Amino acid sequence: MSLSELDYIIVGAGSAGCVIARRLIDAGLKVAIIEAGPYDTNPDITKVCDLGKLWFSPQDWNYRTIPQPGAGNRQIHIPRGKVMGGSHALNATIWVRGAKQDFDTWAYLGNDGWSWDDVLPVFKGIENFDRGASETRGAEGLLDVVEGYERNPLQEDLFVAAQQAGIPKNDDYNSGDPEGVGKIQANVRDGDRFNTWHAYLRPVADNENLTIITDAVVRELIVEEGTVHGVILDTPQGRQELRAPETIVCAGAINSPEILLRSGIGPTEELREVGVEARHHLPGVGKNLHDHLLSPVIFSTEKEIPAPACLPAEVHVFSKSRPELSVPDTQPLYFSIPMYNEDMTGPASGFSLLGGIVRPASRGEIKLTGPDHSDPISIDLGALSAQADVDALVFSVKQCREVGRQEAMEKWGAQEIYPGPDVSDDDLEDYVRSTAVTYHHQVGTCKMGIDDRSVVDPRTLRVYGLQGVRIADASIMPFVPTGNTNAPSILIGEKAAAAVLAQDSEVPEGAFV
Known part of the structure; x- marks a missing residue:
């Protein structure tokens, strides 16, 4: 698959992936976003009250x-969700940020920048709340x-x-x-239904810097000498490679750790036991579910x-x-x-x-x-x-x-x-x-933090010990919030995009900072 001079590959067009793609496109960067499913043409997606019809569907x-x-x-x-919009195309669209203490606990555990005071302005910036703006609510978001x-x-x-x-x-x-x-x-x-695909990405779907690849399942990351150079994916045309300087994995709390594990990134002994070549030891991948x-x-x-x-x-x-x-x-x-x-x-x-x-x-x-x-x-x-x-x-x-x-x-x-x-x-x-x-709120399988089971750095969301790859979805939540996880996943997308655009400090060699 030849897409010349890509800046970023985003794996997964769900709640976080669509947000990141939009923010990078707005910044003039060249992005390819890969979704395992099709466009959201199934009419049952439109009406939220039909969500039960989507379970067991394609x-x-x-x-x-x-x-x-x-x-x-x-x-x-x-x-x-296996469709543009991800699980936000299948869920009940309930908007719950969580409790103040959830985010203050994340910060207390070493995730600097994730306290309630840190995330409140981001939540407000996301929202177009029909009751209007206030000290705690936003009304000018997408x-x-x-x-x-x-x-x-x-x-x-x-x-x-x-x-x-x-x-x-x-x-x-x-x-x-x-x-x-x-x-x-x-x-x-x-x-x-109005999800992040509808709000963020579909309005810029024709942008010349955006490539949307549907019906393509990312199988592995391309890992060479400690750096991720892109992805291996199965498409209707067969297995292909797509390369870029950086890959952002937004495939969710189930598929993000799966992609890492299949790439040989995870607990070394467990990988060897199932016949997978271990390329990078990270014991927390897949844990804390x-x-x-x-x-x-x-x-x-x-x-x-x-x-x-x-x-x-x-x-x-x-x-x-x-x-x-x-x-x-x-x-x-x-x-x-x-x-x-x-x-x-x-x-x-x-x-x-x-x-x-x-x-x-x-x-x-x-x-x-x-x-x-x-x-x-x-x-x-x-x-x-x-x-x-x-x-x-x-x-x-x-x-x-x-x-x-x-x-x-x-x-x-x-x-x-x-x-x-x-x-x-x-x-x-x-x-x-x-x-x-x-309740459809799986989290934690690539958690951010500073202990030896942490997978991503909380400042940059880069995977510890690897170059060229970040994770940004519900899998990085160290603890599940008090309530539905879609709003915090969108928050993660916004903060990930901000970290990318700020080009924060390089990832540490180990999991302790």
């Missing part, structure tokens, strides 16, 4: 974990953040029911303090629920499972439809209150199973391996049951069908272990 990587002992030994489905979409009357009653259950109202959960019940802010425009989890509380209704006009979920809650916690560790999410698991059945008329955990203690890993590109990766979330996660999820399910029983829901004729009246609050541990599913 635009879904359609991963599954290995059996999870802590979650009923089930193999949990992990949908990931990405629409909307609270004034068409609402479902069921959701308005759920918002009231949560308050009847004793949950305080939070007028703006993105202020740094997310605790309470809030109306979801979403990335939509005119009622349709963690995710948010959900467990459904589903109600049938006697009164018909209107179909969602814009979002399938419009209300969520951030609560502490124990009062002594400094930050909420649960985030229930309220859907206007029954969100049945794969092994569940029930009536079409109903709604779901999904108990959720957002500060998991459980950790897993991503590993290769063999040397060939056709050998599948092993995804182990370590789901509910920490008892603290089980306890928090049980708390959240109990809270959801309580909300669904409030006076505001009586006019709908709401009747709990899952877990169901035969399952008491004291018997919920088995239920959450047998029903927990991903």
Whole structure:
């Protein structure tokens, strides 16, 4: 593949990749962005309320974990976007920055430049918030953040029911303090999905300095004498090489570590065990995998629920499972439809209150199973391996049951069908272990930091010990934020672009600075 005089290759046209490409193009640099999937022509992408139709579709990587002992030994489905826009083309477009303490903790652990005070101006610069600018919110950014979409009357009653259950109202959960019940802010425009591909990159898609390569899977990095010179990719025309002075990997918390591992970058002994030539020892690659989890509380209704006009979920809650916690560790999410698991059945008329955990203690890993590109990766979330996660999820399910029983829901004729009246609050541990599913927020597998398990330098996002390569996506998060991960992934894209354009200091030789 001949693309002369490229300045940068970006791997992955998701939330971060599209942002970086736009910022580099605006700076006059020559960029090629590579996406494993096609353009977003599937009409189900347009309406956020159709997101369930995208799971198992050609635009879904359609991963599954290995059996999870802590979650009923089930193999949990992990949908990931394989399309322009990445997982932002498949998700619920919920805009959550996280808690102030999340970013202050990142900074405390040695990630200078990532405190709340550091990231707040960047978040504000991203946002085009429909409620206008304020001390904590932005209204001149490229990405629409909307609270004034068409609402479902069921959701308005759920918002009231949560308050009847004793949950305080939070007028703006993105202020740094997310605790309470809030109306979801979403990335939509005119009622349709509006992701970073739409907001950042598509408006400059015809720029002469931008090359968009779709339906091309990056298999490995080209590593020669400690420097990455580009990528090896499979295209409809066959296997090809693409070279540039620098490659920025934005393939997500699953695919970014996979690309590194297949390139021989990772734990040396583990690579050798599966027949991969080890080129650069980095023990943290693929480790520290963690995710948010959900467990459904589903109600049938006697009164018909209107179909969602814009979002399938419009209300969520951030609560502490124990009062002594400094930050909420649960985030229930309220859907206007029954969100049945794969092994569940029930009536079409109903709604779901999904108990959720957002500060998991459980950790897993991503590993290769063999040397060939056709050998599948092993995804182990370590789901509910920490008892603290089980306890928090049980708390959240109990809270959801309580909300669904409030006076505001009586006019709908709401009747709990899952877990169901035969399952008491004291018997919920088995239920959450047998029903927990991903909240689609995998992070941490190429974490930034300064310890010996860190993969990228927090100042530059360069991979430790290598030249010519950075990583910028959810994989670099050392700890998952309190809430949905799309907004922090876009933040990472903006900060990565700023680091590239500033040409920060060279990467240190080791992981300690």
